[in-house]
Amino acid sequence: GENVEQHPSTLSVQEGDSAVIKCTYSDSASNYFPWYKQELGKGPQLIIDIRSNVGEKKDQRIAVTLNKTAKHFSLHITETQPEDSAVYFCAASMVNDMRFGAGTRLTVKP
Amino acid sequence: KAGVTQTPRYLIKTRGQQVTLSCSPISGHRSVSWYQQTPGQGLQFLFEYFSETQRNKGNFPGRFSGRQFSNSRSEMNVSTLELGDSALYLCASSLGTGGYNSPLHFGNGTRLTVT
Numbered sequence: 001g002e003n004v005e006q007h008p009s010t011l012s013v014q015e016g017d018s019a020v021i022k023c024t025y026s027d028s029a030s031n032y033f034p035w036y037k038q039e040l041g042k043g044p045q046l047i048i049d050i051r052s053n054v055g056e057k058k059d060q061r062i063a064v065t066l067n068k069t070a071k072h073f074s075l076h077i078t079e080t081q082p083e084d085s086a087v088y089f090c091a092a093s094m095v096n097d098m099r100f101g102a103g104t105r106l107t108v109k110p
Numbered sequence: 111k112a113g114v115t116q117t118p119r120y121l122i123k124t125r126g127q128q129v130t131l132s133c134s135p136i137s138g139h140r141s142v143s144w145y146q147q148t149p150g151q152g153l154q155f156l157f158e159y160f161s162e163t164q165r166n167k168g169n170f171p172g173r174f175s176g177r178q179f180s181n182s183r184s185e186m187n188v189s190t191l192e193l194g195d196s197a198l199y200l201c202a203s204s205l206g207t208g209g210y211n212s213p214l215h216f217g218n219g220t221r222l223t224v225t
């Protein structure tokens with residue numbers, strides 16, 4: 001089955017800096033890669049996703065890149081703000097399976 | 111559009127008891143998935159229901175079961191509770207027609223504590 005590894009497990013940045021979280025997956029059949037943000041006391045919320053026919057996608061300060069050959073994808077957050085502090089999960093899925101990374105706790109220091 | 115609603119938000123149960131958690135998906139969503147979230151194990155997939163049928167199941171013991179009703183609402187049941195069942199239980203809904211290739215919409219979870 002699919003296996004997703006996520007790094008780093010914790011990340012601390014200064015407000016205004018960029019943050020990058022990386023994930024690798026094992027199954028080349030995976031073709032959908034969403035990212036979720038989980039704030040304290042809430043369920044994960046989708047922030048951006050990318051499909052295997054696209055190499056990069058951007059939404060304001062958030063971008064995701066996908067390297068199918070290397071089987072890795074990354075989340076990039078620019079100009080970080082304190083409200084970006086949360087746990088971020090990557091996931092890799094195919095039609096009949098979805099696996100999550102272990103999560104990255106991002107702290108943005110004001 | 112209303113989001114995914116999970117009830118109750120908090121539960122405290124004693125070992126050996128059973129518990130039922132409820133999930134109301136987003137209107138029009140036919141797939142409901144359940145996840146167990148613990149600090150050490152992350153998000154662990156329990157099962158997924160689509161149009162009242164269990165379509166996929168994770169690696170959990172038979173004490174964990176679920177069902178889906180004709181209006182897509184879902185319940186999960188845990189029998190003979192153990193201390194290790196203490197966790198946040200998350201429900202997620204999606205359109206479901208594309209399998210897992212569509213976004214999941216999570217509820218805020220039910221926090222279960224077993225004493």
